[in-house]
Amino acid sequence: MNINKTNYESFFLLYIDKELSASAEAAVEIFVRENPNYAIELAGLQKAKLSPEIIAEKIIFNNKTLLYRLPELEASLPQDFKNKLYKTAATNQPTNFNFKTKAALISIAAIFIVFFSYHFNQSTALVSLPKPSSQLDKSNPIAKSKFPKPVKSNSGKSIKFFNAQAKREVKNLKNRVNPAKESDTLLVKLNSNVPINHTTSIGTNPISILNIVQEDQNNSSIIYKSAVIQSEMITHEPLVDAAINTEAKQYRELEIDESDRSLYIANFEIDGTAFRGLSRKFNALLKRNRLAN
Amino acid sequence: MRDLEFNNCVDEHADGVYRFILKNIGHIEDAQDIVQTAFEKLWINRNKVASIKAKSYLFTVAYHQMIDHIRKEKKETNIDSYEAANAKVIYQKDPELKQLLLAAINELNPTQKSLVLLKDYEGYTYQEIGEIMNLSESQVKVYLHRARIFLKEKLVHFEKVAS
Numbered sequence: 360m361n362i363n364k365t366n367y368e369s370f371f372l373l374y375i376d377k378e379l380s381a382s383a384e385a386a387v388e389i390f391v392r393e394n395p396n397y398a399i400e401l402a403g404l405q406k407a408k409l410s411p412e413i414i415a416e417k418i419i420f421n422n423k424t425l426l427y428r429l430p431e432l433e434a435s436l437p438q439d440f441k442n443k444l445y446k447t448a449a450t451n452q453p454t455n456f457n458f459k460t461k462a463a464l465i466s467i468a469a470i471f472i473v474f475f476s477y478h479f480n481q482s483t484a485l486v487s488l489p490k491p492s493s494q495l496d497k498s499n500p501i502a503k504s505k506f507p508k509p510v511k512s513n514s515g516k517s518i519k520f521f522n523a524q525a526k527r528e529v530k531n532l533k534n535r536v537n538p539a540k541e542s543d544t545l546l547v548k549l550n551s552n553v554p555i556n557h558t559t560s561i562g563t564n565p566i567s568i569l570n571i572v573q574e575d576q577n578n579s580s581i582i583y584k585s586a587v588i589q590s591e592m593i594t595h596e597p598l599v600d601a602a603i604n605t606e607a608k609q610y611r612e613l614e615i616d617e618s619d620r621s622l623y624i625a626n627f628e629i630d631g632t633a634f635r636g637l638s639r640k641f642n643a644l645l646k647r648n649r650l651a652n
Numbered sequence: 653m654r655d656l657e658f659n660n661c662v663d664e665h666a667d668g669v670y671r672f673i674l675k676n677i678g679h680i681e682d683a684q685d686i687v688q689t690a691f692e693k694l695w696i697n698r699n700k701v702a703s704i705k706a707k708s709y710l711f712t713v714a715y716h717q718m719i720d721h722i723r724k725e726k727k728e729t730n731i732d733s734y735e736a737a738n739a740k741v742i743y744q745k746d747p748e749l750k751q752l753l754l755a756a757i758n759e760l761n762p763t764q765k766s767l768v769l770l771k772d773y774e775g776y777t778y779q780e781i782g783e784i785m786n787l788s789e790s791q792v793k794v795y796l797h798r799a800r801i802f803l804k805e806k807l808v809h810f811e812k813v814a815s
Contacts (some may be wrong), residue, residue: 368801376771378777403807404800406753407753407801409753410750410753418667418671419667419670420667420669420670422684423663426662428658428695429655
């Protein structure tokens with residue numbers, strides 16, 4: 360190792376930092392001994408190093424307790440116990456609708472109500488049919504079909520519901536009875552001189568009609584010779600057909616007679632015809648859009 | 653690293669880390685905060701850091717925390733000018749070598765200051781200092797030698813002034 364006047368400073372710095380090998384240190388010491396002028400240089404660098412006196416100065420970190428990790432500090436509760444402590448707050452946030460949203464919701468609800476009330480009125484008008492008598496249901500198996508209930512006259516003197524239509528049904532009933540037992544079947548003769556007032560269109564059940572005729576025998580407004588009814592022998596089908604025909608006519612009459620189509624929502628009256636037109640247009644528009652999609 | 657080993661690290665290295673930081677920044681509370689942060693990080697990474705490397709890890713973390721702190725402080729006040737003014741006062745009051753040297757060290761830039769402190773106080777090798785300060789060994793050597801020559805010239809200058 361060759362230490363000379365050009366590289367001595369580097370060796371001196373490494374020497375004071377103790378970064379030289381033992382042989383290099385020895386070489387530096389020999390160089391300084393042989394060249395006393397450079398000894399001053401080495402002493403000056405050693406002065407620039409922090410002396411053991413300075414290093415011996417005690418600088419203590421006083422808050423070591425803050426740094427210690429104690430088992431007590433690391434203690435934690437078991438997870439099962441923690442799970443019991445957890446609270447989940449209900450997240451019921453109030454919905455803030457603005458004015459436009461409120462207006463849209465109200466208008467949709469109003470349209471919904473109008474639409475359904477209109478259709479509800481229509482459907483109730485069609486469904487409002489008289490119910491069959493419960494007594495007839497029990498006594499007569501024929502009554503299980505949808506026959507309207509017969510109505511008695513309050514006066515008790517004459518039967519007022521007996522109209523021409525009912526007459527035809529009785530005749531039909533007579534004709535449709537099983538021909539094999541025709542001699543034992545119904546024989547009804549009506550007195551043509553007696554005026555018949557029909558104030559109701561209800562009462563088309565032949566059996567019921569006969570019952571009422573029997574009740575009014577004493578008044579002699581209707582001559583009743585003999586009526587032998589063998590219910591077992593009467594087939595159901597003709598009776599049902601007759602009843603359905605009558606019902607259909609009644610439904611048609613109800614529908615035709617409905618002149619007032621106004622809808623009432625609270626105190627508001629809506630023209631039913633105009634609304635019907637609007638609803639049809641709306642439905643047509645919906646269908647068109649559906650087809651377009 | 654377990655609790656016991658960690659607490660031994662506190663006993664052995666807390667003073668050294670604190671001194672290193674305090675000599676660098678000169679502020680007790682900030683130095684304590686940095687030391688606390690360094691040990692907190694050691695605890696978090698206790699399973700990754702071997703006990704032998706704990707000291708080096710602590711100094712590394714503390715050094716980088718200190719650099720961040722110095723950068724932050726520089727935005728608020730000019731530290732160099734403040735320390736230079738302080739140093740002049742010290743030179744006039746106490747002309748002893750020890751105080752002169754400490755005042756001269758305060759005039760070094762943070763990197764040189766840290767190099768001197770790590771070398772003289774902790775006795776780290778160039779390689780270890782390079783690992784702590786994220787420098788190469790040759791960089792440590794060059795920077796440290798410049799710092800030494802600067803300190804020597806300062807001392808010579810003040811001795812001449814004093815005489």
